[in-house]
Amino acid sequence: MALLEVSNLSISFGGLRAVDNFSLNIEKNQLYGLIGPNGAGKTTVFNMLTGVYRPDEGIIRLDGQDLVGKKTIEINQAGIARTFQNIRLFGQQTVMDNVKIGLHNQYEYSTLTGILRLPKYHSMEKAMNEKAIDLLKVFELEDKADYLASNLPYGQQRKLEIARALATNPKLLLLDEPAAGMNPNETQELMDTIRFVRDNFDMTILLIEHDMRLVAGICEDLTVLNFGQVLAQGDTKTVLKNPEVIKAYLGE
């Protein structure tokens, strides 16, 4: 059984059919790419998967659990974490705290425990700090733990967002244009990081990307969206050679 099963997903905004009859299966531990020209509906698919939009029709199942109609918070607890196309960090808080907010549901203690600093507070905070540092080490951010998130350079903000998403302990990680605005070196580094995350966290990753070098470099399978419809689906090499796909990207 596939980890994520999406079938016949559709949504309309007014008269516009933004996503039409979208289907997708992702196996566990796969690195999957979702590509397509601007306005094809890629981010809309992400927003449906994470409960920001409710699809008009279709089924979304994670590990057999139905996710349609669930709230964003419930979907996160079910095991989907995401990053955003325009970075959304908690800018006024430290890098460390950003990750700790991601750990919010893993290490629980009550508000009163927090205010009164009961023993549980100390043990939980200690465990959280250790876990957070471990995650930051993966992204080589541990020496910036005390920086305000908004003071990080762009590339590191992207990494921090991935670290924060991983902190929620997801089964499936959705990355929305992780390489946007990065230079070739940073992109190369990011590719290594994504591979590392997949291998070491035993993670399944679905990513939206425009950078073809990254897509061809790391994605095993691809789905191409165009005007809300699936144009091609299959393993990366075959899909990228598909004349329809080339036409959609480069024109006639």
Place this chain on the structure above:
Amino acid sequence: MKTGIKNMKKEVRGQLITYGLVIGVFIIVQVMLSLGMISNLMQGLLVPLCTYSIVAVALNLCVGYLGELSLGHAGFMCVGAFSSAFFTKCTMTTGLNENVRFFLALLVGTLTAALFGYLIGIPVLRLRGDYLAIVTLAFGEIIKNVINVLYIGRDSAGFHFGMKDETSLGLGEDGEVLVNGAKGIMRTPHQSTFTIGVILLLISLFVCFQLVNSRSGRAIMAIRDNRIAAESVGIPITKYKLLAFTISAAIAGIGGVLYAHNLSTLTAQPANFGYNMSIMILVFVVLGGMGSFRGSVIAAVLLTMLPEILRGLADYRMLIYAIVLIAMMLFNWSPKLIEFRKKFIADVFKKKEKEAA
């Protein structure tokens, strides 16, 4: 020990500095009081100073940390003041120990304000920004106006409620009017002292500091910084918004209790519980720096004392007040001045270290 304070986490150090500041001022004032160096006028201001500082801290939790603009905090203060004064008035004849009674009144005031904060928060926190400000403003006014037409009396048959006037309560001969509409609650004992005020301020600061440096506090600030991202990492938005709002209302209630027990007659006037008050408290918070509890306390103290200190200057009083407002605004918000301030503080610290070494 020398490096002790330097190695501490920044937030812990900030906390200790704030407590130290409050306690330091308290000791100085006590010494000055015993030497008779403080005028009667200033003595009368000591408890209100604590009240305003507490309410400013409460509002800072709501505005600075939750990021929601509330203009209704005078309303919560009002709820705390009246519920506690009502409790005190009811139990005055029971022969309860004065201190125990004050402590219970404090609990009643705080919990009632928290309850109102919770109930008002449920519908109101669905709104954001300007809309939230307007609705909280309206709720604050509603609370004040309802209290102004509320009549409660007591006789041997029990309590009587009314919204019209004293006589319509239909009290028996042994009856006593407890809450007398616009005339408020009369002849309440004078129990708030400067010491109690400072203790309550320290407790409020403690609760706020500990809250914002805990798991719940991080969640609250995450909502402020980016609601969508907070949702995406599984933070229950409504729960934490309500939590922060309720705690903020409860602390404003503590301020109200202190205020109520400093007066012999408690009335709900526009001047003490109206929107002017809410806005004045907001001024303390904004000038002291949003997200800085210490700043709120300092701003509340300075701006409450200033008109009194300047009284001798008669007509120029408000002019100077305005200039000080502008100066404080610049001091706290101009990037150049903030830089200068930080450098100045760093220099002072370095000097001290050298002297110590």
